[in-house]
Amino acid sequence: MLDSVSLEVMSGELVCLLGANGAGKSTLMRTIAGLVKPSGGTIILDCEDITGLKAERIVRRGVALCPENRHLFPRLPVKKNLSLGAYAKHFNVKVMEECYDFAYELFPVLRERGEQLAGTLSGGEQQMLAIARALMSKPQLLLLDEPSLGLAPLVVESIREKIVQIVAAGTTVLLSEQNAGIALSISSRGYVMESGRVVLEGDSESLGSDPEVKKAYLGI
Amino acid sequence: MSYFFQQLVNGIMLGSVYSLVALGLTLIFGILGVAHFAHGHFYMLGAFLVFFLSVSFGVPYWAALVIAVAVFCLVGVGIEFVYRPVRDKSDINAFIVAIGMLLVIEEAVRAVWGTGNRRITNPYPQVLKFAGITLELQRLIVIGAAIVLIVLLHLFIKRTRMGSAIEAVAQDREGAALVGISVNRVSILTFSVATGLAAAAAALAAPLAFIAPDMANTLVLKAFVIIVLGGLGSIKGAILGGYLLGVMEALAIAYISPAYKDVWAFAALILILAIKPNGLFGGRD
Amino acid sequence: MATRKVVALLVVTLMIGGLIATCTSCGDTGPKEVVIGLTAPLSGGGAQYGTDCQRGIEMAIEDINKDGGVKIGDDSYDVKLSSLDDRAEPEQGVSNATRLATDDGAKIIFCPVATVIFPLLDINEKKDEEFLILAYTSIEMVTDEGNELIVMPPPPFTVYTKLFTKLAMQQGWTRMAMVQTTGAYGDAWAKGMGLAWQTAGGTITDHARADYYTETDFVPFLNKALASSPDVLLIGGPSQPTALVVEQAKSLGFEGGFIVMDQAKIDGMAGQIGMDKMENCIGVAPVEAPFPATPVFAERYKKKYNEQVTWESAINYTAMILLKDAMESAKSVEDPMAIRKAVPGVLPMSGDEFPVTLDGIENKGLMHMPSAITMVKNGEYTLSSDLIYWWKEKD
Amino acid sequence: MTAENLRKYGVFIAALAVACFLPYIGISKFMLNVIIYAGIFSIATMSLNIIMGYTGQVSLAQGAFYGIGAYGLAILTNKAGLNFWMAMLLACLITAFVGLLIGLLAFRTKGPYFIIVTLCFNFIVYVVIKNWDWLSGGVRGQKITGPELFAGREARYYLVLGFVLLTLFIMWRISRSLEGLGFMAVRDNEPLADALGINITYTKIVAFMISCFLAGLAGCLGALHTGYLSPTSAHYLLSFNFIIYLLVGGAGTLYGPIVGTFTVYLALEFMKGIGEYRFMIFGIILILVVIYFPRGIVGGLKSLWKKVAGSRQAEEGA
Numbered sequence A: 001m002l003d004s005v006s007l008e009v010m011s012g013e014l015v016c017l018l019g020a021n022g023a024g025k026s027t028l029m030r031t032i033a034g035l036v037k038p039s040g041g042t043i044i045l046d047c048e049d050i051t052g053l054k055a056e057r058i059v060r061r062g063v064a065l066c067p068e069n070r071h072l073f074p075r076l077p078v079k080k081n082l083s084l085g086a087y088a089k090h091f092n093v094k095v096m097e098e099c100y101d102f103a104y105e106l107f108p109v110l111r112e113r114g115e116q117l118a119g120t121l122s123g124g125e126q127q128m129l130a131i132a133r134a135l136m137s138k139p140q141l142l143l144l145d146e147p148s149l150g151l152a153p154l155v156v157e158s159i160r161e162k163i164v165q166i167v168a169a170g171t172t173v174l175l176s177e178q179n180a181g182i183a184l185s186i187s188s189r190g191y192v193m194e195s196g197r198v199v200l201e202g203d204s205e206s207l208g209s210d211p212e213v214k215k216a217y218l219g220i
Numbered sequence B: 001m002s003y004f005f006q007q008l009v010n011g012i013m014l015g016s017v018y019s020l021v022a023l024g025l026t027l028i029f030g031i032l033g034v035a036h037f038a039h040g041h042f043y044m045l046g047a048f049l050v051f052f053l054s055v056s057f058g059v060p061y062w063a064a065l066v067i068a069v070a071v072f073c074l075v076g077v078g079i080e081f082v083y084r085p086v087r088d089k090s091d092i093n094a095f096i097v098a099i100g101m102l103l104v105i106e107e108a109v110r111a112v113w114g115t116g117n118r119r120i121t122n123p124y125p126q127v128l129k130f131a132g133i134t135l136e137l138q139r140l141i142v143i144g145a146a147i148v149l150i151v152l153l154h155l156f157i158k159r160t161r162m163g164s165a166i167e168a169v170a171q172d173r174e175g176a177a178l179v180g181i182s183v184n185r186v187s188i189l190t191f192s193v194a195t196g197l198a199a200a201a202a203a204l205a206a207p208l209a210f211i212a213p214d215m216a217n218t219l220v221l222k223a224f225v226i227i228v229l230g231g232l233g234s235i236k237g238a239i240l241g242g243y244l245l246g247v248m249e250a251l252a253i254a255y256i257s258p259a260y261k262d263v264w265a266f267a268a269l270i271l272i273l274a275i276k277p278n279g280l281f282g283g284r285d
Numbered sequence C: 001m002a003t004r005k006v007v008a009l010l011v012v013t014l015m016i017g018g019l020i021a022t023c024t025s026c027g028d029t030g031p032k033e034v035v036i037g038l039t040a041p042l043s044g045g046g047a048q049y050g051t052d053c054q055r056g057i058e059m060a061i062e063d064i065n066k067d068g069g070v071k072i073g074d075d076s077y078d079v080k081l082s083s084l085d086d087r088a089e090p091e092q093g094v095s096n097a098t099r100l101a102t103d104d105g106a107k108i109i110f111c112p113v114a115t116v117i118f119p120l121l122d123i124n125e126k127k128d129e130e131f132l133i134l135a136y137t138s139i140e141m142v143t144d145e146g147n148e149l150i151v152m153p154p155p156p157f158t159v160y161t162k163l164f165t166k167l168a169m170q171q172g173w174t175r176m177a178m179v180q181t182t183g184a185y186g187d188a189w190a191k192g193m194g195l196a197w198q199t200a201g202g203t204i205t206d207h208a209r210a211d212y213y214t215e216t217d218f219v220p221f222l223n224k225a226l227a228s229s230p231d232v233l234l235i236g237g238p239s240q241p242t243a244l245v246v247e248q249a250k251s252l253g254f255e256g257g258f259i260v261m262d263q264a265k266i267d268g269m270a271g272q273i274g275m276d277k278m279e280n281c282i283g284v285a286p287v288e289a290p291f292p293a294t295p296v297f298a299e300r301y302k303k304k305y306n307e308q309v310t311w312e313s314a315i316n317y318t319a320m321i322l323l324k325d326a327m328e329s330a331k332s333v334e335d336p337m338a339i340r341k342a343v344p345g346v347l348p349m350s351g352d353e354f355p356v357t358l359d360g361i362e363n364k365g366l367m368h369m370p371s372a373i374t375m376v377k378n379g380e381y382t383l384s385s386d387l388i389y390w391w392k393e394k395d
Numbered sequence D: 001m002t003a004e005n006l007r008k009y010g011v012f013i014a015a016l017a018v019a020c021f022l023p024y025i026g027i028s029k030f031m032l033n034v035i036i037y038a039g040i041f042s043i044a045t046m047s048l049n050i051i052m053g054y055t056g057q058v059s060l061a062q063g064a065f066y067g068i069g070a071y072g073l074a075i076l077t078n079k080a081g082l083n084f085w086m087a088m089l090l091a092c093l094i095t096a097f098v099g100l101l102i103g104l105l106a107f108r109t110k111g112p113y114f115i116i117v118t119l120c121f122n123f124i125v126y127v128v129i130k131n132w133d134w135l136s137g138g139v140r141g142q143k144i145t146g147p148e149l150f151a152g153r154e155a156r157y158y159l160v161l162g163f164v165l166l167t168l169f170i171m172w173r174i175s176r177s178l179e180g181l182g183f184m185a186v187r188d189n190e191p192l193a194d195a196l197g198i199n200i201t202y203t204k205i206v207a208f209m210i211s212c213f214l215a216g217l218a219g220c221l222g223a224l225h226t227g228y229l230s231p232t233s234a235h236y237l238l239s240f241n242f243i244i245y246l247l248v249g250g251a252g253t254l255y256g257p258i259v260g261t262f263t264v265y266l267a268l269e270f271m272k273g274i275g276e277y278r279f280m281i282f283g284i285i286l287i288l289v290v291i292y293f294p295r296g297i298v299g300g301l302k303s304l305w306k307k308v309a310g311s312r313q314a315e316e317g318a
Helices: A024-033 A054-060 A078-085 A093-106 A108-112 A123-135 A155-168 A180-186 A204-210 A213-219 B003-033 B039-056 B063-084 B091-113 B137-159 B161-171 B172-177 B183-208 B215-227 B235-255 B263-275 C003-024 C047-066 C092-104 C114-123 C156-169 C183-201 C219-226 C237-253 C267-275 C294-305 C311-330 C335-344 D003-024 D027-052 D062-078 D084-106 D111-131 D153-176 D178-188 D189-196 D202-226 D236-249 D256-274 D277-292 D296-317
Strands: A015-018 A061-064 A141-144 A172-177 A189-194 A199-201 B127-130 B132-134 C034-039 C070-072 C073-084 C110-112 C133-135 C175-180 C203-207 C232-236 C255-260 C282-283 C373-377 C381-382
Touching: A015 A024, A015 A155, A015 A180, A015 B215, A015 C373, A015 D236, A024 A054, A024 A172, A024 D111, A054 A061, A054 A180, A054 B137, A054 D296, A061 A123, A078 B161, A078 D003, A078 D236, A093 A108, A093 A155, A093 C034, A108 A123, A108 C070, A123 A141, A123 A155, A141 C073, A155 A172, A155 C175, A155 D202, A172 A180, A172 A189, A172 B003, A172 D277, A180 A204, A189 A204, A199 A204, A199 C047, A204 A213, A204 B039, A213 B235, B003 B039, B003 B161, B003 B183, B003 B235, B003 C219, B039 B063, B039 B091, B039 B183, B039 B215, B063 B091, B063 B183, B063 D277, B091 D111, B091 D236, B091 D277, B127 B137, B127 B263, B132 B137, B132 C237, B137 B161, B137 B183, B161 B183, B161 C237, B172 B183, B172 C203, B183 C003, B215 B235, B215 D111, B235 B263, B235 C255, B235 D027, B263 D084, B263 D111, C003 C092, C003 D277, C034 C114, C047 C294, C047 C311, C070 C311, C073 C092, C073 C311, C092 C110, C092 D027, C110 C114, C110 C311, C114 C133, C114 C183, C133 C311, C156 C183, C156 C373, C175 C183, C175 C219, C183 C232, C203 C219, C219 C237, C232 C237, C237 C255, C237 C267, C267 C282, C267 C373, C267 D178, C311 C335, D003 D027, D003 D153, D003 D178, D027 D062, D027 D153, D027 D178, D027 D202, D027 D236, D027 D256, D062 D084, D062 D111, D084 D111, D153 D178, D153 D202, D178 D189, D178 D202, D189 D277, D202 D256, D236 D256, D236 D296, D256 D277, D256 D296
Parallel strands: A015 A172, A015 A189, A061 A141, A141 A172, C034 C073, C034 C110, C110 C133, C175 C203, C175 C232, C232 C255, C255 C282
Antiparallel strands: A189 A199, B127 B132, C070 C073, C282 C373, C373 C381
16 A cells, blocks of 8 residues: 655654545555555664564554544553553663653653543543553653544644654654644655655645645645 | 152252353354354363373372363353354354364364263262252252352452453454453353353353263254353353253253153243244343 | 465365275175164263173174174175164164165174164164164163064063062152153153153152263252252163262262163162162062073173173173074074074073073063062162073063 | 456366366275365355355254254155155255244344254254154154165265255355345344334344255255154254354355365365374364454355455556
8 A cells, every 4th residue: 555655754753644534544554554564674773673563562662653533442441551652671670760750840741530431531632641651651752643633623732732842852753643733733854645656845834835735735 | 749849959069050051152152253063062071181180190089170171261262263254254154163173172182081971070969958948959059059140140240351342342343342351262252151150151060960072962952942042142141041941951851751851941042033033131132 | 374275275285184094994894794773872971881791792792703704505605794883863873773784784783772763663674774673771661562573681670670670668768759760751751751750649749851972060959959858769761870970879878779671780880889879779689680691791891892691791791692593593693684684593691601690581572581670778789699490571 | 358357267177077077086985075064064054154145043953953843854755755856856845844933933032042943943953853763753863765877876976966056156146135134134133124114023033034945955965865864854953063064164255155065074084094083173273263353264265365356456547
């Protein structure tokens, strides 16, 4: 489904990935995270080839995916979901505490909901939990797949702010979005995908003013 | 009234075995979505191993039990590898693999130990009498040991890292992979735990009755009824369902009809599923 | 994946090929042979019972072949036993018998389970596929249909019902609960026993039948029966599960007696659970007690199979020798009707070669074999050496 | 006749020709017996193919419906004294009706739940037949006497052959009809079929009823051939057998059920010489087949043929 995609993300950057439904954004994300085996090409992280590694190895290398459908553990409490987020890293108690603190600072509502089952949270809260869970492994690179999907505008706005905070705290983020307006407003660079290929790339400002992008993704 | 309690105790005894067997099945179904129809045959094999150790080799009962459980934890690892190629295929493929497996096991046991019934000497034949109830000590041990095993399993799943990994994979396999849990390893672990539990149940209950190559055929059917009733993949459902079925059966023998004792459970299941298509306790879909 | 597939295909083909090869090669034709069929439970709860029958026939065949086989004129035929497992299920039995009769050409088929014998009576007179049924059962009803190709050696169970009732009543037992096996045999027995019991003034307190061939734990059934506080339990099916029933009933605190149906043998049960647990059991006497020739046979049997001899082996052994004599007297191994008609001529069979005695045969096929009953008292068999010539007391 | 047609029908016609003269080419009575059973079971397997192969619902109750058909026939002839053919038709209709009732309950569930519900139903039928002495004759079973015409084995062979061909024809018609397409739409993508306006439950139930009718027919023939009926005729192990036959032959294919039944049943019969070990070997073969040839014999041959034909075409094109 993907065909000669080439993109790079620098350390500390927030890069966005635009494209319509079915353009291959999710597949790309899942391939990087190791859920889908690529038939060709290479994925390089910190000068090391991580192509074809299993998902659990990739998490250990510092890449965490917050997937499109969240994939939480619905019948486990919120706190357990978070602790499982750090499963791959074998952190000691002290580091775990730091991780919880960071997550709760970012999303205070999760502290209140600590003992509640993840499946009973509202859509927005679930999205926050999914992001927080991905952050628990202290990733260098966070892959965010459609975090705004199906959420109310107010919640989307809050998520947008949180993403900015995450980047500010030093995590590199690759954000995939259908909602190009939001994505371009916070990212530094962006790529546009169509039927499995990257068709456009550039810094966010120029992408935002590109007439094609405006017409196709910004609805202007 | 004491007759009622007598049959109730019988039912709880039966239910203990059902619960232990159903627990393993539900764990496996939760992790892999595999209807492990050969599970009962590993129970049978466990009983024969205890028979072999204690009767042919004179190993003391409890030592035989521990050895059987340990051996079957390893056997579980092997089972996982047989299922691995069909894990993501349709339900029925795994089912057929299970049938193939159970044919091999049953005939192997027939070849080694013959087709007839065998008996393991009851290690605790002492008869207890209290409140009008009479039962052998071994039956009480089955009930007690089942509770201990269930509590241990609960602690394992709720309190340990590996236990949480099992729950995570059962609830969302992709989510589990994303947080760095190796689904393959968890699935091996699950088969190991489940098969060990079956062997434990067999070692406990086998001295009370006959052991035979086809002893587990109805047992495995009932275990399936239990886990469907409790909601596929639900641990709580398997435990409650197991005891419920055991008690129901004993009371059916006592008050309705011994001949139809096996029917009530199955009929109840059909009715419950017609009303609640995902089982009494919900469960995954 | 592709290479694996090829390997898998190779393995599968090799396995199937190998199997077919081994099977076709075993069909070689040697000297003249007469095939005797057996359909019996060889697995499950009745496995021991079926195997005991099988061993008796096997031993007889060994003796016959050692003696030069079945001699008819100048020809002699080696005897071969072909046995199939029917798990005491009628349909399986029918399919086994058809197979034995058509494929192996068996003209005589042994069958030790009444439930299976009944359907065999419907097919054994079919033209060109006739076979003689050697019915090892005590249900006299199998001879009632007027089938001309049946021989039934054991005494009918009705011999026992009155004797057992009398013996039990002498102990002061009047309340009986029945926990016998399901099926034609168990039902007929329970009916007959119930009649004898009630005629003698006893009461039947409960009826909780269980399938002895498939059940493995009888406690729930026994609890039900014992709740009616009986003095005595009617139990029975194959010896092995019956022994478990006695053991479990005692573990539930039952102190009364047991009337054991004739399929289960008191000595066989004692072998399972020990003589001390057999106290107060009324049943058929151990085979060695009433017949003087049996101990020799028992010793040979023990040497060969390392197990205690049973009625099943002893009677089926004698029956097989009887059939050999009948074949020789009829001068045919092919015509079951002629063989059947030759049976009265070779009777009685008694003496040192035969573990049990066969005195005569009635027109319907019921044979005259004396029997004996026993009751276990203080760890001893009582009454066991008194032979009962039941047919002489028939009205 | 084109080469394509020759390939398509040639094998079939050759097989049919052999089948027509089979009893007279010197095979043993026993062999003929085995072949008759294989024919009867292949009707049952074809009936399973409708619900499992075409409609995608794995039913483990086919053994029960086989038994209901057989017992229906026995009771209608023995107890009600009906004419044999009349009884046979009625028995099949009764089976289909029971199928309707069970379908209404069972099709509320899906996937593994459906498998278990049908299995439970089969178990219940077995236990009821075993214990309902008055109606079924209980463990003892009962006798079935067919019409005088079919007293001989050869005659029964042709009767079964006729019904196998009839069932095959029905299967062929179904796979090409609108209903058949509906079945397959439900199998391949339920939501999509729903969106296309196919009534899912109705479609499943129709398929199930046809399937039950044919399973009942197989049961009647089985009872007639054996001449005797006992609870084993409704055992759930029968259901397992039918599923194995179908998967080995190839689910969802026209000839798969027949090929699978004959292969497995005959192989197991031939291997009887080595005793029960054959099941051990059979078990291993079963596992290997399901893992490496999940589409069965007919499915596998089809894709092989496609590959061969495809490469040939490619060569011609080049």
